[in-house]
Amino acid sequence: MKYGILFIVFLFFAIIHSQAQNYYWIGFTDKNNSEYSLSAPEDYLSERAIERRTKQNIPIDSLDLPVNQSYIDSVLTLDVTFFHASKWLNGITVVTDSLRLDTLIGNWSFVNEIQLSKPSSFSTKSAKNKFADEIEVLYDEIDSAYYGGSVHQISMLDGQFLHQQNIKGQGIQIAVLDGGFYNADVNPAFDSLWINQQILGTKDVVDLNSDFFSTNYHGMSVLSCMGGNIPGELIGTAPKASYWLIRSEDTGSEYIVEEDHWVVAAEFADSVGADIINSSLGYSEFDDPTTDHTYADMDGKTTRVTRAANIAASRGMLVFTSAGNERDDPWKRIVAPSDGDLVIGVGAVDKDLNPAFFTSAGPASDGDIKPNVSAMGYRTTLQLSNGVVGLASGTSFSSPVMAGMAACLWQYFPEKTALEIKDALEQSGSMAFTPDSLVGYGIPNMRTASMLLNPFSVPVYEKQNNWQVYPNPVNNYVVLQNKGTFSGKEIAIGLYSITGQIIQQWTKPGAQKIVLSDLPDLSNGMFVLKVNDGEKSETFKLNKSY
Numbered sequence: 266m267k268y269g270i271l272f273i274v275f276l277f278f279a280i281i282h283s284q285a286q287n288y289y290w291i292g293f294t295d296k297n298n299s300e301y302s303l304s305a306p307e308d309y310l311s312e313r314a315i316e317r318r319t320k321q322n323i324p325i326d327s328l329d330l331p332v333n334q335s336y337i338d339s340v341l342t343l344d345v346t347f348f349h350a351s352k353w354l355n356g357i358t359v360v361t362d363s364l365r366l367d368t369l370i371g372n373w374s375f376v377n378e379i380q381l382s383k384p385s386s387f388s389t390k391s392a393k394n395k396f397a398d399e400i401e402v403l404y405d406e407i408d409s410a411y412y413g414g415s416v417h418q419i420s421m422l423d424g425q426f427l428h429q430q431n432i433k434g435q436g437i438q439i440a441v442l443d444g445g446f447y448n449a450d451v452n453p454a455f456d457s458l459w460i461n462q463q464i465l466g467t468k469d470v471v472d473l474n475s476d477f478f479s480t481n482y483h484g485m486s487v488l489s490c491m492g493g494n495i496p497g498e499l500i501g502t503a504p505k506a507s508y509w510l511i512r513s514e515d516t517g518s519e520y521i522v523e524e525d526h527w528v529v530a531a532e533f534a535d536s537v538g539a540d541i542i543n544s545s546l547g548y549s550e551f552d553d554p555t556t557d558h559t560y561a562d563m564d565g566k567t568t569r570v571t572r573a574a575n576i577a578a579s580r581g582m583l584v585f586t587s588a589g590n591e592r593d594d595p596w597k598r599i600v601a602p603s604d605g606d607l608v609i610g611v612g613a614v615d616k617d618l619n620p621a622f623f624t625s626a627g628p629a630s631d632g633d634i635k636p637n638v639s640a641m642g643y644r645t646t647l648q649l650s651n652g653v654v655g656l657a658s659g660t661s662f663s664s665p666v667m668a669g670m671a672a673c674l675w676q677y678f679p680e681k682t683a684l685e686i687k688d689a690l691e692q693s694g695s696m697a698f699t700p701d702s703l704v705g706y707g708i709p710n711m712r713t714a715s716m717l718l719n720p721f722s723v724p725v726y727e728k729q730n731n732w733q734v735y736p737n738p739v740n741n742y743v744v745l746q747n748k749g750t751f752s753g754k755e756i757a758i759g760l761y762s763i764t765g766q767i768i769q770q771w772t773k774p775g776a777q778k779i780v781l782s783d784l785p786d787l788s789n790g791m792f793v794l795k796v797n798d799g800e801k802s803e804t805f806k807l808n809k810s811y
Contacts, residue, residue: 287385288348288522289366290569292356292378293336301330309352313438313538314580321581321682328353328576336375343369349470349529353576354569358382358525382522384553413498414646414654417616418490418666421641424502426712426723427673434506436679437672438465439491440534441665442527442544443484444514447650450478452485454493454648458508463492468533469512470526481516482650483661487545489648490662491669498654499646502669509539514546521556524548524570524601531577531584540675540683541583543668544574545661547600547625549591560598564631565606578607583675583683585668587660588612588636589625592703597626603636604629609671609687611664612704613642618695620703624660627702637687638694639704640667667709674711678718689714689765695802697795698757698770713795713804717765720793720806730803732796738808745779745796754799760785760807761793768792 301308306315306325318325332350337357341347345359345366356378363369367379407425409416419425427433446467449455458464469475492508493501513530514523527546534542548570550557562568566575578584588610589600603610603625613621621643627635642663649655667690675686691697693714696707716723733746745758756779758771768787773779775798792807 286346286360286362287364287366287381288383288520289345289359289361290356290378290380290382290522290525291340291359291366291370291376292354293333294375294377296327296330296333296355298335299330299333303327303330310536311538314536317538317540317581323579323581329580332357333375339373339375340370349525351525351528351532351573353532353573354528358522380521382525383518383520411496412500413495414656415493415499415501418641418645419500419502421614421616421618421708422502422666422670423711423713424670424673426715427670427677430677432673432677434491434503434669434672435676437503437506437541437676438509438539439503439506439541439543439668439672440509440511440531440539441484441488441491442511442513442530442534442542442546443481443487444516444546445481445512446478446484446488446510447480447482448478448652449485449488449510452648452652454489454495454499454654457494457504458492461505463505463507465507465509466537467510467512468530470530470533471512471515475512477510477512480512481514483514483516483545484510484512486647486649486657487543487661487665490645490665491543491672493648495654499648502666503672506669506672509534509537513544519550519552521551521553521569524568527570527602528573531573535577535580535582539582541668541672542574542577542585543665544584544586544602545659545664547587547589547603549589549596549598549600558601561630563599563601563604563629565604565629565633568601571602571605571608574602574605575607578605578683581683583609583668583671583686585609585611585664585671587664588627590623590659590661591625593623599625599627599629599635604633606633609638609667609690610636610705611642611660611667612636612639613658613660613663614639614704614708615643616641618708621658621660623658624663624703627705634700634705635702636705638667638690638706638709639663640670640708642666670709670711674714674718677715677722681718685718685765689717692717692759692761692765692767693802695797697802698759698772698797710802713802716793716804716806717761720763720791723804730805731798731801732803732805734794734796734805734807737805739784740809741782741784743781743784743794743807745781747777757797757799759795761795763791763793
């Protein structure tokens with residue numbers, strides 16, 4: 266297929282002869298007279314990428330077309346070297362000795378943006394280590410001996426509900442965008458991934474000549490949160506999913522070019538057919554302060570990396586990104602691209618479900634709920650760079666914990682769209698009715714999410730419920746009776762359709778007995794009632810009859 270040839274051609278031209286050069290982003294106005302056609306997407310997308318769009322009724326559009334080659338060729342007549350191209354944002358990155366590329370290009374009609382994205386002479390004295398503070402030496406029953414230290418990060422999501430049905434991510438492809446995958450080819454945590462051919466490929470967007478598995482450790486640790494498999498020590502949230510390992514981050518400095526690397530990496534993930542992107546990366550401040558973002562930029566649609574992340578999600582992928590570790594820093598807020606309107610930004614909690622002290626605060630600057638959801642990111646069990654299983658902290662790890670669990674959920678409901686899976690994760694959250702700026706919609710529950718996606722997919726075990734709901738079938742009212750010692754907290758109640766749409770919500774004062782006498786006028790059928798007392802969320806099937 267031509268898409269493979271296209272990547273090879275780009276790789277050939279992307280060989281850089283000098284590291285001490287200026288990187289420029291050049292944006293183009295259009296894709297007129299493209300040699301590619303919307304009617305022949307197999308020329309630039311894999312069969313799996315096309316199937317993902319078809320399955321979710323997503324049309325192939327101009328964003329999918331590669332950058333106009335004639336525009337690229339025109340730029341290459343200058344003293345520049347091609348580095349990579351972004352079809353989604355319609356531009357290229359080049360390297361050159363010139364400090365004023367804009368004067369060379371002048372007023373070319375097809376160029377609408379020129380930005381120095383990384384200078385040849387730079388200092389990292391102001392660079393922030395976005396991986397700082399990260400490394401340190403139950404509704405269904407869960408086998409703690411099997412899960413080892415990872416038992417908390419699985420059980421708080423009720424991930425065992427899916428795992429116990431052997432739903433562990435089979436058939437789902439996850440692209441991991443990160444800063445490096447040190448020793449991921451030899452570490453025992455990933456033996457089963459290699460033996461079962463679950464590592465689908467690698468790509469280095471930053472340095473085409475790198476020794477891929479000798480780069481930074483961070484992506485390796487992230488991968489272990491999803492794909493790690495050492496029974497008794499570490500079990501990832503999606504140990505049977507398949508993975509693309511993509512290095513998009515230059516950990517030696519922090520310039521706006523990192524966002525352009527990310528965009529190209531996400532486009533590659535889309536083109537090969539990945540279902541999910543996990544990106545434990547985020548951007549706010551840079552070594553060149555003139556390119557720093559502001560909180561106003563965190564509006565879900567402004568930065569280049571956020572725009573691309575939204576496009577990735579619009580192609581039918583689930584996009585998970587770390588919300589950031591900034592709350593105890595002057596920045597404090599979420600970082601791009603977790604602000605994206607279609608992106609799932611993930612915050613961090615500890616094993617007691619409390620927000621981690623470092624997890625970045627939302628909301629997005631346009632008021633949208635951010636982070637979207639949260640998972641265990643404080644003292645998460647994972648593979649360390651020294652070859653042992655240990656603990657680490659950061660939203661870098663809560664994001665893959667959540668992404669892997671979502672892979673299992675999507676495997677369980679393969680007919681659902683990415684947007685439907687995203688909605689189920691949020692609506693199953695522990696704070697779904699009272700989202701806040703630290704944990705968003707809270708900690709998703711896989712049993713509840715499954716019931717929201719299909720109420721008939723989940724058996725209800727009455728012995729595990731604190732609440733009894735009657736009469737059922739229901740007509741004009743519902744009674745909720747607490748069967749234990751009631752804490753007296755405020756109760757959030759929601760009524761859903763079988764497709765997961767919210768029909769009505771109530772907030773009731775805490776009481777041993779609650780009567781819902783104001784049920785909406787519903788037709789006969791099956792509905793879902795969710796009860797959240799602030800400590801536990803329970804879900805019930807209701808049969809409505811006259």
